[in-house]
């Protein structure tokens with residue numbers, strides 16, 4: 001698609017807030033954040049097809065010459081790069097006597113089991129069959145048909161990303177004791193932003209939500225918010241949250257600094273932990289772009305943009321995972337409101 005480049009921005013990068021209201025004096029959002037509305041958006045998201053694709057983690061974690069192991073939905077998966085640099089993946093247990101293939105050696109693109117030397121080149125061998133795997137340049141995906149049990153697709157559900165050559169990217173991962181839906185539900189409540197994360201967000205207003213006006217679930221949530229940079233310096237933006245898949249929430253900056261930037265939040269079920277409690281990995285990919293002149297060459301705005309976009313990660317996810325874990329506990333004991 002041939003999209004016209006937006007006119008280069010030349011205005012101030014940072015804005016100085018005039019009258020910062022104290023945290024307790026900002027408008028309460030709990031009435032607007034109707035549990036039924038969030039539950040409806042979550043239900044809509046969970047019903048979307050995934051093609052059985054699961055995020056394994058950041059592409060950059062898969063370095064040539066080393067295998068990576070991950071247990072997804074209780075399935076042991078091993079992944080490595082073949083001689084051409086392309087990823088190969090499959091069951092993580094050696095078909096010979098069950099040794100962990102993640103501890104294998106990668107030699108000339110083949111994964112060699114350390115126990116008796118069985119070598120896998122990514123094609124079926126000795127009862128071992130590969131899984132479809134995809135490297136989209138930022139994230140690694142694996143397709144697990146027996147876990148997803150949906151109609152398989154050739155590729156993960158695509159999300160519109162800015163061109164990687166123009167973007168600053170960063171990927172953050174974290175693991176919590178909860179299910180993927182607890183992660184997604186948290187992201188589908190934009191109203192908590194300025195209350196629960198006052199260190200990062202301020203002046204938050206949800207200006208569009210499913211069922212309000214003509215907005216549908218596919219339109220997602222539209223939020224005007226300022227990212228805090230330092231003191232009273234903020235970057236005001238408009239962000240739209242949508243759910244292209246059952247375990248994915250995408251936030252796209254549609255107005256303001258970093259327009260076109262995207263934050264993808266993916267939830268991947270892992271192996272159950274202690275006492276059979278679920279564990280879920282959050283993978284948050286930030287692709288920041290700026291239409292400021294010279295951004296692609298000098299990336300002068302990079303530190304601010306990185307900070308701005310990574311505001312969605314790190315500290316935020318520590319807070320949000322704690323809430324997702326609590327949500328899972330409350331659900332399990334039938335104490336979740338609504």
Ligand code: FES
Pocket residue numbers: 094095096097098099113114115116117118
């Ligand atoms: S267990 Fe892997 S080759 Fe024997």
Ligand SMILES: [Fe+2]
Pocket residue numbers: 186192193196197316320
């Ligand atoms: Fe949050």
